[in-house]
Amino acid sequence: xxxxxxxxxxxxxxxxxxxxxxxxxxxxxxxxxxxxxxxxxxxxxxxxxxxxxxxxxxxxxxxxxxxxxxxxxxxxxxxxxxxxxxxxxxxxxxxxxxxxxxxxxxxxxxxxxxxxxxxxxxxxxxxxxxxxxxxxxxxxxxxxxxxxxxxxxxxxxxxxxxxxxxxxxxxxxxxxxxxxxxxxxxxxxxxxxxxxxxxxxxxxxxxxxxxxxxxxxxxxxxxxxxxxxxxxxxxxxxxxxxxxxxxxxxxxxxxxxxxxxxxxxxxxxxxxxxxxxxxxxxxxxxxxxxxxxxxxxxxxxxxxxxxxxxxxxxxxxxxxxxxxxxxxxxxxxxxxxxxxxxxxxxxxxxxxxxxxxxxxxxxxxxxxxxxxxxxxxxxxxxxxxxxxxxxxxxxxxxxxxxxxxxxxxxxxxxxxxxxxxxxxxxxxxxxxxxxxxxxxxx
Ligand code: SF4
Numbered sequence: 074x075x076x077x078x079x080x081x082x083x084x085x086x087x088x089x090x091x092x093x094x095x096x097x098x099x100x101x102x103x104x105x106x107x108x109x110x111x112x113x114x115x116x117x118x119x120x121x122x123x124x125x126x127x128x129x130x131x132x133x134x135x136x137x138x139x140x141x142x143x144x145x146x147x148x149x150x151x152x153x154x155x156x157x158x159x160x161x162x163x164x165x166x167x168x169x170x171x172x173x174x175x176x177x178x179x180x181x182x183x184x185x186x187x188x189x190x191x192x193x194x195x196x197x198x199x200x201x202x203x204x205x206x207x208x209x210x211x212x213x214x215x216x217x218x219x220x221x222x223x224x225x226x227x228x229x230x231x232x233x234x235x236x237x238x239x240x241x242x243x244x245x246x247x248x249x250x251x252x253x254x255x256x257x258x259x260x261x262x263x264x265x266x267x268x269x270x271x272x273x274x275x276x277x278x279x280x281x282x283x284x285x286x287x288x289x290x291x292x293x294x295x296x297x298x299x300x301x302x303x304x305x306x307x308x309x310x311x312x313x314x315x316x317x318x319x320x321x322x323x324x325x326x327x328x329x330x331x332x333x334x335x336x337x338x339x340x341x342x343x344x345x346x347x348x349x350x351x352x353x354x355x356x357x358x359x360x361x362x363x364x365x366x367x368x369x370x371x372x373x374x375x376x377x378x379x380x381x382x383x384x385x386x387x388x389x390x391x392x393x394x395x396x397x398x399x400x401x402x403x404x405x406x407x408x409x410x411x412x413x414x415x416x417x418x419x420x421x422x423x424x425x426x427x428x429x430x431x432x433x434x435x436x437x438x439x440x441x442x443x444x445x446x447x448x449x450x451x452x453x454x455x456x457x458x459x460x461x462x463x464x465x466x467x468x469x470x471x472x473x474x475x476x477x478x479x480x481x482x483x484x485x486x487x488x489x490x491x492x493x494x495x496x497x498x499x500x501x502x503x504x505x506x507x508x509x510x511x512x513x514x515x
Contacts, residue, residue: 080223081258085254087311088303089319090321096337097329148176157240160192162208167192171456190457195282207266209227212224212259217308218308225262226238233271233273237277238280239278241280241281242281244283257275257297275293277289318339319339320342322382336389350368453466
């Protein structure tokens, strides 16, 4: 019998990296992990990696504050989930919450127009589908995963179509709906809770306002049952110990094993292998890197795609190496040295300001700087329940121009349409042989 929680939100891990389940159980027993460490996987979070990921993704119009900790993003997601749930259950509107203070995990939020706007399309769509959705309910997965359950945002059954909708507040990475294991498990659980009625179709929806918007996947119910059979087979393999480590971005993303002090050997080997593709020689002195133009193209994009993850991994290496040196057991070739001086700060801000202002007059202050476009939109743009500054905002819009954007590199399954090169310009500007090369590459 498996004791660990096989949660729907962790399905991308345990259905692929089957060895992670017993590894987590063993770490819990040894005290290397706590139950609370497993919660990350069950909550929606935005990590440092995701913030870095924005550099690679197309959602640069959404600005995250990198000084906010991942837990505050997570808490904001929880608060918005509860507004969404109240609206669906009690017939309220998200904008009725604007100005209201709500809290989660010790973080306070005041609901603003922007937050309320995010919730509207998903709520409206669910209301079109059904007047009576089942909201934030525990669903049993016992028939597929003995002793397991999940918490489903919203599900319903109307005219033999089983619907599931899941709200995601994240920004950094669009969560694809097609192929989602998490929502298929919710659908199985919801169907089971409804008493296994006859169903023809399944309609899954990920409502991710800041990364792809409303995403849908509809398929015949028979395919859901096939998925249920696959889930049972995975459970049996884990139960009898026929398991393997299978590191990959999706599985490892929230896995608590890699976050322990010891980390995950399979995960580390995977990164070294990824970097090994790019490093020519690590035996002598500084490593030599392969020229990007000479790398196999699939390898090159593999590294680009995982750049944020590699950066986070390198940061962790640095942290561990420094910790070892501070503990008196430095990695060969390294040592920790005395701090070169900490950051200075005033113990009395007001008194310090008075002294500096007395001495320097106007030079005591930095020049004023205009706030950015996102902040301007937030404070000046009129909204459904926000007065804003409509006259000035209109005047300002006439003074806004946009620079020519640069194409961005994103995964091939990204929802935005692919960039189209201006073919005529190519014919005008390029010698004939370059054009032939382009055709060969496509
Ligand atoms: S970190 Fe990745 S490879 Fe290691 S146990 Fe977790 S999911 Fe598996």
